[in-house]
Amino acid sequence: MQAGTPAGAEKSPAHQEEGGHKDNEHHGEEKGSEHKDAAEHGEGEHHDAEPSSEEGKIALNPEQIATAGIEVKTAGPMILNSSVQLPGEIRFNEDRTAHVVPQVAGIVESVSAKLGQKVRKGQVLAVINSSAVSEQRSEMLNAEQRLALARTAYQREKQLWEQKISAEQDYLQAQAALREAEVAVRNAQQKLRAIGATASSGGLNRYEIRAPFDGVVVEKHLGLGEAVKEDANAFLISDLSSVWAEIIVSPKDMQFVRTGEKVTVRATAFDASASGKISYVGSLIGEQSRTAKAHVILPNPDDSWRPGLFVNVEVVSDEAQVPVAVSAEALQTVEEKSVIFVRVPGGFAAQQVVTGRSNGKFVEIRSGLNAGDEYAATGSFAIKAELGKGSAEHSH
Template identity: 60%
Template sequence: MAISNKQKAAIAAIVLVGGVTTGAVLLSGRSAPEEHSEHSETTGHGDNEHHGKQAAQDNHKDDKSHDDGEHHETKKGPNGGALFSRDGYDVEIGTAESKGEARIRVWVNKSGKVVDKGVAVTGQLVRTTGETQSLDFVTSGDAMESKQSIEEPHAFDVSADVTLPGSSTPLPVKLSKEEGKIELTAEQVAKTGLVVLTAGPAKVQAGVQFPGEIRFNEDKTAHVVPRLAGVVESVPANIGQQVKKGQVLAVIASTGLSDQRSELLAAQKRLDLARVTYDREKKLWEEKISAEQDYLIARNVLQESQISVQNAQQKLTAIGASSSSSALNRYELRAPFDGMIVEKHISLGEAVADNANVFTLSDLSSVWVEFVVSAKDLEKVRVGKKASITSASSDVTAEGTVSYVGSLLGEETRTAKARVTLTNPQMGWRPGLFVSVNVFGAEADVAVAIDSEGIQQVDGQSVVFVAVSGGFVAQPVKTGRSNGRAIEIVEGIKPGMRYAASNSFVLKSELGKSSAEHSH
């Protein structure tokens, strides 16, 4: 079909308009629909990194609608803190040591030079436990420094407003610290067996603490002696062995025992003869054959023989020897009661004296805890009062009763001896172990108390692992009165705070693993 000149002109006009439009789009670098929408985010965004000239005119202000967090991770400054910028100023917030205490510092620089005039800073610190602390800042060297020191643990968020020279609108800056935080999920807490409790008021008995030492219970300790001189034939018992009452400890050949057994045998023979003579004389006297005097003499001899036999038997009983044995000189030294052999001074073939201390036997199911009491504390330590015993080398605790308080003070020390009788069924409290003795007084109401298992020692300081979002934080505390089960918290924890009680040593172990990374 033929095309007229008029149609050719119309087609050329359309092609020309399309080419111009395409060139405009390519030169602008954006699509036509986007150009018409004017990129509606720019008004509230103000980010010249993404929105061209309009954002540059806004000077990229970190206002509340933007907070500079949608597109940027917090930068670090030369002092290791969080870095913020505006109007050519660089503002860094971080922590630093000052006079042995941690404080919050704010450094302000412009074009690489320190700005120390016309800068004002106010802020607030919020701990992971929810506690808040207002911060006031003063000039210190090349920075603004908080008047308030920052106590451990360093797990907190700081929000501060920095007023820059010539500006009426403060620049908001933030700092987050998580030192000492142990991150654990709910599943991990359940697997470790941690028991989380809530701190609150309780009744706690006031106590007085003394250093003490575990000693043998002398009422249940015996120094075993042979009571007969002789030569050792065998020693079946060994030191540290648990023995039963009557068990043979050693066998001794004793000439003294041989004499005593011979005496008993002779007395028994004489008794047999006297009994036969008595029976005969009694029968003859009853039949009027012999005189009554012969009967009376026979009866007297019988009675004397009986006394001789009893005397010989009691001599053997007194030394712990049996009246009969395959060998007259065999002496078996036996345990007087159930106990443990804690000392042994006898060996095979040794000649021992009758008063030699050859064994020391002690029943360790009960021990004494001995401690000294000064004159000012005597009123607080009375017989019958309850006491808790804590090992100086472990976290084991036991309870006992004050069984003795000396009535006399030492001339040199001006102290009195006291002791607690402690049951020891598992033999865990061994004589010689150093312990702490806490003698309880009257009960008292305290504002904040926790389970004593929640207290852990970290770097020589008492801490409690407080539950926070996502884990636990080691919170330093000052403790007060305790009854062994509950302990008063004087400072560091408020009522209602949740903390790790049983198995909190797991958290202490985890904290120790990360201690090398701890820095201020």
């Protein structure tokens, strides 16, 4: 409204003159003289504004600088790491996660493992009654009995042959029968071992599902009295002492994400971070998502990195020595250009700059600023606000 008031004040006498003079020619002369006066008035205004402030310079005394919280620093050389921020999610370490299946069909007799329970390698998770296991154990018991008989027969024939009572042929036949019985027992043992069953554990048909390694019961799909198949997904066990931070990588960022590259993983929901290295980068780009996947193995001693947690992954690439760098907070955008407010006698001046690499805290200045120049590192927004006020006054 203030900007509009002087214009209104200038127009009203002109309108009065228009109403007072009916002669068109005379009115034209009057209008022309009005334009002339306005032009002279405008020149006078411009002339008055010129000495008050230079273009882009903001006059601030030390007290104003201190009040605005402006901190002056000196631009100089610095070693900068290029970094890129990528979205990610905590996942189970698939190298330490297993779907536990019964391996035999049967009826669930008992389930001792609870969801979320920590289990040790070899711990019994559930017990199944299985006729298949019963048959295998019976076969092994029969093989062991035949082996015992064959061994007795062999010992007897050996003694008779040594005493020259019986023929060598009988001794050799007993020896062959013993070898066959030993093979039969070994085969029966291997069949039981293949399905994870022991020779005897309380009953011929009793089959125990055991934990393959130390971990946590993440999923449980067994119920008491339930009939299960040999390939049923009974439990999901995961060792949560380490997890994967899975990174979603777009094609433009593939150049930064390489195996062995250092990264910092930060949780989005709370204040937590961890360092690691990229251990895997997928070579395939998803048909639907058009992104690739990579992952970082993170130690998880206190279980703070829970699967499903969203994270930001900062990938730090090459290090480089830059001749001039400034605080990232110092950069401001004025008329769509990057500027730094440089310290000059009596205040600051807006200096247009060209930026380069950044690590998030500091930015390389490729041109527009020299090493040793003093600049407003913090509180530069306050100077920008003063610059805005000055330009608004100048336009009046």
